[in-house]
Amino acid sequence: MQVYADNAATTKVSQTAIDALLPCLTDKYGNPSSIHGFGQAAAREMENAREIIAQCLNAEPREITFTSGGSEADNQALLSAAAAGEKKGKKHIISTAFEHHAILHTLDKLKKQGFRIELLPVYPEGIVHLEDVEKAIGDDTALVSIMYANNEIGTIQPIAEIGALCKERGVLFHTDAVQAAGHLSIDVKAQSIDMLSLSGHKFHAPKGSGVLYVRSGAVPLINVIEGGAQERGKRAGTENIPGIAAMAAALKESCDNMEINTAKVSAMRDRLIRGLEQIPESVLNGHRTNRLPGNVNFCFKGIEGESLLLMLDRAGIAASSGSACTSGSLDPSHVLLSIGLAHEVAHGSLRLSVSEYNTEEEIDHILATVPEVVGRLRSMSPVWESMQKGK
Ligand SMILES: *Cc1c(COP(=O)(O)O)cnc(C)c1O
Numbered sequence: 370m371q372v373y374a375d376n377a378a379t380t381k382v383s384q385t386a387i388d389a390l391l392p393c394l395t396d397k398y399g400n401p402s403s404i405h406g407f408g409q410a411a412a413r414e415m416e417n418a419r420e421i422i423a424q425c426l427n428a429e430p431r432e433i434t435f436t437s438g439g440s441e442a443d444n445q446a447l448l449s450a451a452a453a454g455e456k457k458g459k460k461h462i463i464s465t466a467f468e469h470h471a472i473l474h475t476l477d478k479l480k481k482q483g484f485r486i487e488l489l490p491v492y493p494e495g496i497v498h499l500e501d502v503e504k505a506i507g508d509d510t511a512l513v514s515i516m517y518a519n520n521e522i523g524t525i526q527p528i529a530e531i532g533a534l535c536k537e538r539g540v541l542f543h544t545d546a547v548q549a550a551g552h553l554s555i556d557v558k559a560q561s562i563d564m565l566s567l568s569g570h571k572f573h574a575p576k577g578s579g580v581l582y583v584r585s586g587a588v589p590l591i592n593v594i595e596g597g598a599q600e601r602g603k604r605a606g607t608e609n610i611p612g613i614a615a616m617a618a619a620l621k622e623s624c625d626n627m628e629i630n631t632a633k634v635s636a637m638r639d640r641l642i643r644g645l646e647q648i649p650e651s652v653l654n655g656h657r658t659n660r661l662p663g664n665v666n667f668c669f670k671g672i673e674g675e676s677l678l679l680m681l682d683r684a685g686i687a688a689s690s691g692s693a694c695t696s697g698s699l700d701p702s703h704v705l706l707s708i709g710l711a712h713e714v715a716h717g718s719l720r721l722s723v724s725e726y727n728t729e730e731e732i733d734h735i736l737a738t739v740p741e742v743v744g745r746l747r748s749m750s751p752v753w754e755s756m757q758k759g760k
Pocket of ligand 1: 377378437438439440441443469471516518519520545546547548568569570571577578579
């Protein structure tokens with residue numbers, strides 16, 4: 370049995386997305402900047418997609434800018450807010466310690482340019498406290514950027530409350546909603562979101578398409594990529610029409626089916642949590658219920674996450690130790706460290722992220738395999754042995 374349980378890293382492309390994509394390869398292959406019919410047909414595809422995506426977010430089409438994905442949207446959001454802040458002498462940015470590296474590394478760059486970066490704690494349950502945001506906001510705050518849901522431990526942040534606070538204090542608010550889009554309901558107006566990033570491949574569209582939403586009049590975008598006048602001059606490069614059309618179709622499909630998918634996926638998540646917490650010396654990371662419907666994240670003391678992943682792969686289970694971007698490095702995840710886990714515990718992490726394409730039989734297979742593999746690894750682990758002796 371082959372079980373794909375790494376949907377937080379990327380997802381299978383849905384048939385709906387493929388059906389939207391194919392005509393853009395075979396018929397509507399024009400360049401949307403071209404005057405002729407081929408170009409205009411492609412341009413219509415793109416504007417149709419923009420409208421669909423805007424509707425899913427309760428935004429306006431003109432507030433949607435297409436990017437190459439979540440990372441580019443995050444970079445452009447932060448760099449734009451920083452540039453606007455700098456003009457007004459505001460060089461303070463508030464974010465959190467467990468953001469995606471697309472945010473954290475851009476903040477590092479801004480720090481070198483003289484911005485004061487304040488990373489709020491997320492506490493053992495992996496949730497930002499509103500009071501901390503409130504206390505951190507000052508007269509020189511240019512931006513608050515807090516992710517909607519964490520990509521490793523799945524915890525969901527109080528976005529509407531943070532949005533309302535930022536609105537009241539006149540501070541720009543950006544959220545990296547890459548893990549949330551298509552999985553949790555988003556309403557940029559009701560949640561007072563000024564800027565939002567999303568990425569198609571996290572909700573069953575192909576890789577390489579994303580969106581930066583910017584509320585009209587919130588902040589002028591600066592170009593991360595220079596060149597042509599695409600996307601109102603804010604993002605050069607011939608648009609990825611097949612990817613954009615597929616992303617819109619996939620987002621609409623996910624939003625239309627959100628209730629039914631959430632019920633199915635969160636039931637599988639909760640079965641996994643209940644089953645895996647039976648393993649001795651296991652710790653569930655993140656909040657038990659306030660987490661993405663498909664996210665499960667555990668640490669198993671005394672073992673190495675990487676060895677666990679290799680053995681699970683041999684048993685047909687595709688999982689992750691956390692972020693796909695940090696796999697291959699031996700540093701423990703910054704997310705797990707941010708919720709206060711010790712280095713040696715954070716090393717033994719396992720993230721299972723399920724989707725509506727998983728089945729109950731696949732969950733059975735995971736629940737039968739993981740305890741057995743953890744037991745086998747522990748029986749070979751000197752760390753586990755000394756932990757047991759120390760008791
Ligand atoms: C995947 C992910 C990104 C990056 O998106 P890409 O489209 O892969 O560049 C950014 N933020 C979060 C929270 C993610 O999960």
